[in-house]
Amino acid sequence: MPNIDMDAPGSNQLFIGNEAMARGALEAGIGFASAYPGTPSSEILGSLSEVAKKRDIYVEWSVNEKVAIEAGAAASFAGVRALVAMKMNGLNTVIDFLSTITLSGIGKKGIVVMVGDDPSAHSSSNETDSRPVSKWLDIPLVEPGDFQEAKDMMPFLYGISEEFGTISIMRSVTRIAHARGNIKLGEIPKIAHKARFEQYLDPAAPMPTPIMCVPSSFRHMFQHMRMDKVREKFESCSFNRYVGPDKPDLLIITAGSGWLYSQDAVNALKAENRIGILKLGTLWPLPEKLIKTHLSKADKVIFIEETDPFLEGVIMEYTAGFSPESKRNLFYGKHTRHLNSFGELTPDAVIKAITSVLDIKYAPRDAEYMKKVEAVPQGHVMDRLLTFCPGCPHRASFWAIKNALAMDGRNGFVTGDIGCYTMALGPAGFFQTRTHQCMGAGAGLANGFGQLSRFGFNQPVVSVVGDSTFYHSIIPALVNGVHNHSNFTLVILDNGATAMTGFQPHPGTELTAMGEPAAQISMENICRAIGARVEICDPFDLKDTTRTILDLVEQDQGARVAIMRRTCELVRQKKEKKPYKMQIDPDKCLGEDCGCNRLCTRVFRCPGLIWDAAAGKTRIDEVICTACGVCADICPEGAITKEAIA
């Protein structure tokens, strides 16, 4: 991770989009930043946390997104520029607060929400497009078209937030937030932040205190007036620009990563003289006059944007109000099926859409090469399914859950949640997880399943959550379950980190985002205080863990908790050497004749174990194996051995 606060104005650096945004926030002079981690947004706060002390700003990983945005708003209310970051799932959970702060307005200093959308849901449970929130709730929204803009838009957006007294949103997508590109650094100002909440009515303030959302209709009208003023400002903004001929055969209207793909496509098709690109950086409120000017110069228009047809929709809606004698355009995009309104945009998708509209022939490679491509046997490029890392405690935890539920014999199942352990939907976790929704939903669902015995339901329900998820959104569900006598087992996989997103701290860990000692909140104490039976086990002790889960499942009443505690292997291996020397005795390994039919490589499937088809034996891949030792306990023949390394 580069040092985002390096004092080298004018120098060129290679930053990921998130680091560029964080740098932009520093250059904008923020004093407060809060976030809950979520791909692809996590590095914004992560990189700020590295420099917070030196820059004398406050940075926190909040327990969840809703607390993060409310905490950030307080800083704005007290006169300190605030940044709040989250992924689109997080934005969904803060809509209620956004719907009121858009009415109340903000404090004297600005607040910006940076939301990372994940088209194609590379690391998400959905691929929601955040942009419609801006139209729905009347919030200015910008989207960077490259890495430099990801930085440069930040000071601009704080200016908008403060000039018009409104919270503002920057949307980015995975291919900007998580891609890397050149950044020319600017200056970071030295600001002595001074926080004070003015409690008296200040008629000169953009919105008189107290900061409140009532009377709502009046304030709703006021927000619409503010948005009209923001629209005027956006009309002449340099983040909106046009490249191409005066009268193009085709006008592309694009934003975000679509801007880069559109340029690549025009370049690949050598169609610079035929195609113009109107790149928008300020997406809402729509810079209508600018758009109308460009629409008047082309007959055909295609929209290139990630996920939903947002610009496509709002611009077509806008043109529907044109007078009958106005110029009419032929619009192409997602509504004409030239592009998909699901999955992420790619340069190939843009090339295909353009060649279809303009009837251009394009073949990326010759027929002879394509024959070679087609001649590659499917088995030579087999799929690689995702799995838990070698040595991951989750593999052992799900092994224990699987065996406990099998021993119980009542067709029990797991309701899943969001984290690395989501992979238990597949072979990584032996297909134990049977429901998968949003953060916290597994425990909420378990509450409901656990009330269905009156209708004949008799299957054990096990809700499996991570430690960070527990604090984020499980506690209310456990309260509900204990209070209402719901029948389920909650399993908390406590690996001591928010592992999926990059090991951020959470309320149960030792340090704050700023690296200071935290007040550690004990999850077992919370669960016991709520009134749940709590058992704690080490998933690498398979026997004890399996027995404990079976005992909890068989209790068959009330909400009870198992905490499976074992440090994330990726965290452990940074601090410690391999604990064991692992070996396989080829004389004991029965291979295909194993009574359990190659339990280790066919079912347990740790990437460190390889099936050597030629020898008919299992062996260990020394590069991959982390020597956790768990496989030694599952081998029925005792062929796999672990020997402690002193």
Add this chain to the structure above:
Amino acid sequence: MKNLSKDPINLVVAGVGGQGNVMVSLVIGNALVHEGYFVTIGETYGSSQRGGSVMSHLKISAEKQFSPLIPEGQADVVLGMEPVETLRVLKSFGNQNVVTVVNPRPIHPVDFTGSGSGYPDIQSLLGQIKSMSARAYVVNATDEALKMGNAMLANMILIGALLKNSLIPLSEDALVPVIKDMFPKAVAANTKALKAGADLVSILN
């Protein structure tokens, strides 16, 4: 910085989650940006560290910032950290002019070990890689790295092989400050690995 005979140079780094794919693209990318080039890097991710196929797309330009994804069939150079992944990338991004550098050490997929049908024959994989490349080089990066005491050094060995054959506009000297910056505790080992890659790389026959 110099003008490139082809601009941009499209480089794909192909490997498996956990191998250090992102690190390779960062080392190369940082050095190129310090040399004055525009670099855009896009990564397959979500599967990093988790056994899935991982690739990085690097676009290197003397002129402008390109998008983070390479279109179908448009790779100029493929750096293959694993043979099956190299072939997979050639299928999607290869063309008659592509130059490939491959580390022949396989990483077995878990689902594959589970099916019992075995990893494809290495010689057959290498033959296909050769036939789908204008030129192909091989370097036993993992074997050498294990001799040097750390499998992760394979990545620097592969970068050394790229440099030796002038496949990217970088000299060994340009990498030294990046190595010092990124691996302050392992400067000697990484520098040695870089040189080892240059010494060991050979034409794939």
